[in-house]
Amino acid sequence: MKMWGGRFSRESDKLTEDFNASVSFDQRMFRQDIAGSVAHARMLARQGIISEAEKDLIIRGLSEIRQELEEGKLQFTVEAEDVHMNIETFLTAKIGDVGKKLHTARSRNDQVALDLRLYLRDEISAVRDLLLNVQEVLLGLAREHTTTIMPGYTHLQKAQPVTLAHHLLAYFEMLRRDLGRLDDCKKRLDSMPLGSGALAGTGFPLDRDYVKEELGFTQITRNSLDAVSDRDFALEFMSFASIMMMHLSRFSEELILWSTEEFSFVELDDAFTTGSSIMPQKKNPDLAELVRGKTGRVYGDLITLLVVMKSLPLAYNKDMQEDKEALFDAVDTVKKCLMVFAPMLQTASFKTAAMASAARGGFTNATDLADYLVQKGLPFRDAHAVVGRAVLYCIEHKIDLEQLDLSLYRDFSQLIDEDIYHYLDVNRCVERRRVPGGPAPETAEAAAGS
Numbered sequence: 522m523k524m525w526g527g528r529f530s531r532e533s534d535k536l537t538e539d540f541n542a543s544v545s546f547d548q549r550m551f552r553q554d555i556a557g558s559v560a561h562a563r564m565l566a567r568q569g570i571i572s573e574a575e576k577d578l579i580i581r582g583l584s585e586i587r588q589e590l591e592e593g594k595l596q597f598t599v600e601a602e603d604v605h606m607n608i609e610t611f612l613t614a615k616i617g618d619v620g621k622k623l624h625t626a627r628s629r630n631d632q633v634a635l636d637l638r639l640y641l642r643d644e645i646s647a648v649r650d651l652l653l654n655v656q657e658v659l660l661g662l663a664r665e666h667t668t669t670i671m672p673g674y675t676h677l678q679k680a681q682p683v684t685l686a687h688h689l690l691a692y693f694e695m696l697r698r699d700l701g702r703l704d705d706c707k708k709r710l711d712s713m714p715l716g717s718g719a720l721a722g723t724g725f726p727l728d729r730d731y732v733k734e735e736l737g738f739t740q741i742t743r744n745s746l747d748a749v750s751d752r753d754f755a756l757e758f759m760s761f762a763s764i765m766m767m768h769l770s771r772f773s774e775e776l777i778l779w780s781t782e783e784f785s786f787v788e789l790d791d792a793f794t795t796g797s798s799i800m801p802q803k804k805n806p807d808l809a810e811l812v813r814g815k816t817g818r819v820y821g822d823l824i825t826l827l828v829v830m831k832s833l834p835l836a837y838n839k840d841m842q843e844d845k846e847a848l849f850d851a852v853d854t855v856k857k858c859l860m861v862f863a864p865m866l867q868t869a870s871f872k873t874a875a876m877a878s879a880a881r882g883g884f885t886n887a888t889d890l891a892d893y894l895v896q897k898g899l900p901f902r903d904a905h906a907v908v909g910r911a912v913l914y915c916i917e918h919k920i921d922l923e924q925l926d927l928s929l930y931r932d933f934s935q936l937i938d939e940d941i942y943h944y945l946d947v948n949r950c951v952e953r954r955r956v957p958g959g960p961a962p963e964t965a966e967a968a969a970g971s
């Protein structure tokens with residue numbers, strides 16, 4: 522008979538059982554479920570709700586169950602529906618009727634709210650470490666490339682020269698914000714929900730603060746209805762994950778573009794690329810493409826839960842069981858992506874000569890020519906117009922600004938002297954952008970902490 526079978530006169534249909542069960546996916550929270558139950562049992566004994574001997578029996582049973590689950594010796598069953606009732610079933614089978622006392626003053630509604638928080642708390646630390654690792658790789662590369670000139674783009678058109686370090690450090694900043702969002706999510710997750718019961722708390726004299734301490738939380742949830750129906754922490758994690766994946770996806774897109782023969786700014790290592798089954802010459806950036814693709818998948822996970830939650834009346838509704846697969850998928854996906862991203866980046870070889878020569882073409886120093894005229898006293902708007910005419914002339918004659926004769930320059934403006942050629946060198950263009958946050962080698966060095 523079902524644990525809740527008392528008021529039913531007939532068995533569940535097999536279809537109901539299968540459709541209703543979550544154990545196939547929520548079993549991944551068995552450690553957290555057991556940790557929560559151990560803390561709950563300790564507290565029940567301290568409060569005189571169960572005896573010391575009963576508590577000891579329960580805790581010993583639970584730790585054996587954990588061990589057996591780790592060793593794959595216990596089989597979860599769909600009949601017991603979810604991880605919570607499976608473990609309770611194992612416990613009662615192991616220690617007898619005392620096992621039935623564990624669920625005193627507790628509901629699966631506050632239990633699942635706890636398990637999911639504990640699970641996510643562990644995963645947040647794992648994700649945090651992986652993210653820091655990608656940041657480390659970025660810093661290392663940035664330190665190597667503070668003087669590697671490359672074109673910066675707007676509209677995917679060459680705009681102004683920057684350095685590879687500056688470009689990489691842009692991603693470092695994105696990940697810095699992601700880290701902030703992750704830490705922020707952890708702060709709000711840090712509330713212990715046990716004691717909320719099914720929805721209306723309990724009449725038993727629980728010590729919620731004790732359970733909070735036992736489980737390493739800093740606060741207890743403040744409203745039982747909210748505590749059992751809140752999944753904001755999962756949504757916040759998936760929001761963090763979506764934004765972070767968007768950053769990795771943009772970076773992936775650039776690595777894919779830069780690996781083309783047309784760009785040739787980077788060559789990804791053989792170990793982190795794949796071949797074609799038909800075209801022998803191919804070396805494809807599949808990993809970067811998959812990170813880009815999996816970004817859509819993580820957005821899907823976030824949207825799934827947002828839509829599940831959007832019209833739910835208080836308090837718990839079974840719809841909320843749909844939170845887990847989305848959250849687990851987002852966790853697994855971001856971890857895998859961060860895990861491959863770090864070595865893929867670390868082993869990439871940047872083709873610095875191609876980058877530098879690309880930076881020299883495409884009039885990336887046109888703004889500098891205008892700035893030069895401004896320094897000689899021309900208002901910026903007039904300087905802009907002068908340079909526009911000079912650029913048009915160069916385009917028509919298929920030359921770069923550096924190749925324009927001084928006499929021709931003087932036709933455009935009498936303010937231009939021989940020093941213009943030095944001024945327009947792309948290395949100088951980058952070096953003079955010493956403004957805080959700019960691409961000059963020394964600002965990149967400071968940003969990369971070298």
Ligand code: ARG
Binds near residue numbers: 543837841842
């Ligand atoms: N398996 C359920 C879930 O994941 C646990 C809570 C079920 N509570 C209930 N009253 N049906 O949400």
